[in-house]
Amino acid sequence: MPALIVGAAMALPLAYLAVRSLGAPSEAWELFFRVRTAQILWRSVLLVIVVTGGTLLIGVPLAWLTARTDMPMRRLLSVLVALPLVIPTYVGGFLAVSALGPKGLLQDILEPLGVSRLPEIYGLPGASATLILLSYPYVYLTVRAALTRMDPSLDESARLLGHGTASTFFRLTLPQLRPAMISGSLLVALYTLSDFGAVSLMRYESFTWAIYQQYQAAFARTIAAVLALGLVGLASVVLVLENLARGRSRYYRSSSGSERPQPTVRLKALRWPAAGVAWLVVLAALGLPTLVLGYWLVNGMSAGEPLLLLWRAAWNAVGVSLLAAVASALLAIPVAAIMVRHPGPISTMVYRVSHTGYAMPGIVVALALVFFGSRLVTPLYQTIWLLCFGYVILFLPAALGAVRSSLAQISPRLEESARVLGRSPLRVMLSVTGPLMRSGLLMGGALVFLLTMKELPATLILGPLGFKTLATAVWSASEEAFFARAAAPALMLILVSSIPMAVLVLKERSVRQ
């Protein structure tokens, strides 16, 4: 029942799109069924495939290296490789262009060597590289969480049966990681569908780009709504594929036993090369953006720009993000529970509906809440509460994935035993399942926190009058080309978001030890 209420709330953007599309002029539908729509749709599909594949290739090995091996500096690396997630794509994409564009900073450095122009990065290569580097942490974090929770006796059995490191990884660990990999890639795939920042700056005309341009240049919100329905269709296909990929396996421990540390894999001669690869990823995804921002900041300050530290905006951002994180983590529980414990058509429906907001561009979800909020809950309109509700609609799936995988690793027998011993379902949730899901809840909450910290369109549209966050400060400055002024809030955004990320990753390690 709670799951159904959450599901109904998550369906609000869909309801809005339905209202708008029904009132749409016939031209909107003609437009929709044009050949070019198919072309743009295909571009989005291609982008999703490339980005999802890329994030798996980067995220899974990094998770394994930092969680299971004796790679040097893995404690530090385990935090650093998670951090690119805190960089908004509209900042990352912009930085990538100014650093690696045909006449970017890199070309500037190479100029003495006779390089007058670098090859263009625009289009699919630039858009997918930006999105891969900024969103692989979804895969990394979910897979890493699963790796640390996995029952070590499986590994031990495989070793006893004579499998080596590689063979154990590919035949045992990897298949066990399937649910986590799927959860992570689902988040990546839908995030890619909804992203506007990277695709617009990298000039890749995806489906979300097409929706945005209807708002931006044509002020045609009905046509945009019709197009957004197409995006929902695309997201549904992704969700069906997800379901097929998941299969019907069970992943919880069937015998008795308690959580204990994993054995560490010795990399021997490969220790340093492995660390080198991890550092390379950190350098590209985190080091480069921070360096460029730092360069702007120093540049601006030497030109007389005051260094503005926006504590008020930082405080606002942290406040609403925490609120959204806690709300999303808690609301994810009923949906995850119905998915894992009572799979069926209803649970599938609730689960899929919960993902539509996440797959949509932020502006669509925000306008949906403008539509309903200004009509139905006027006293809450343009308050923090409706804004947080918007964040929940946008980001619940990020919490859901983590909560769901952690729940899937808990044997239902534990809950059954507690029920048999006379505890009510709620008490079971609070005293047995909840604590066991702790790492999933924390991880899910942290992901929502980070996503909210950098969220822009919903914050601008739904926020209270005069409400400012770090993301809006970055936007306000960069929109008018005041880059030096944008650098300080952008660096603050990265720094402030890093703290919970670091705590989270380090905490997980200390639980292990």
Next chain:
Amino acid sequence: MIASRFSARHIVGKSGLALWTAVVVGILLLSVGCSSGDTNQDTTAEKGATAGTEESGRLVVYSGRSESLTGPIIEQFEEATGIDVQVKYGSTSEMAATLQEEGRRSPADVFWAQDPGALGALSEMFKPLPSDVTLAVPEWARSSNGKWVGVSGRARVIVYNTGLSESELPNSVQELTDPKWKGRIGWPPTNASFRVMVTAMRHLWGEDETRAWLEGMLENDVKVFPKNTPIVEAAGKGEVDVGLVNHYYLHRFLAEHGDDFGARNLFLNDGGPGSLVMVAGTGILSAASNSVNAEAFVRFLLSKVAQQYFAASTYEYPLVEGIKTHRLLPPIENLNGPDIDFALLDDLAGTEELLRSTGVIP
């Protein structure tokens, strides 16, 4: 050591999770409650204003222009009048869509938009402005039905890399379809100002010629940018040689990077669509609950003080007489923009259709 770790984990574990969550939520409710308390009061104040006469000292502005540009002048208005102005900042398109969704329920009194396209799209929601307000600006800078008024002018220009010599520069946008410009031009086809220029083109040249120009530009491998600023940046670095933009972005780059920034503006004064002068402007919503304050605000934006501010600080063109243009800009009389009524430029759908059928946008 072991004992302390055990106890720490013990506290966090089990029911600690629920407790911890409750504490965090509690703190947040308290702290955030303070700031949302303001808004609650405001809503009651607003209701009072709607019910009674307009005595409330407040004003709600939706600004499609960013705070870095409008913040200082809004503050001056607050100081001068004692009216408490609350602003919602966003992109012009986001604010326009929000207003459309809110309809008559909108808390907004004034919409301040970046371009005439958005103002035209929302003109049904505006109430007619008093004629002395609209008459303060030249005819080309206001809507013909008196629904909105321009407050600052921005010219279409060609931004060029300073590596180009004077003689190489084009004299009109038509010349850019010449094969010698192949691969050297940047434009922003999803930018609202660009769309207004193409709409003007359709009026001045007719559909066929505009179509031919767009196709010629595509043949010349014109590079697509998401908006104006990256084009100016690209022109400065020489990634493109010329770009079709609004004039004032360049001055932000010059202010930040100094005079050695590698791009300058070329003001075409051929009287064609490439020399169009547009406005950022405001309209008052017909459902405004503080319309007296709103009117005072619009009047203020057209006052000498505000116009001087636009000229000096945002590098835009002042629209009322007797205000000096920034020394870095050619005077507005020299711009020779095409003679065209903005009311004719609201056919954005037709422009979009043309851009789509030529393949400029997919």
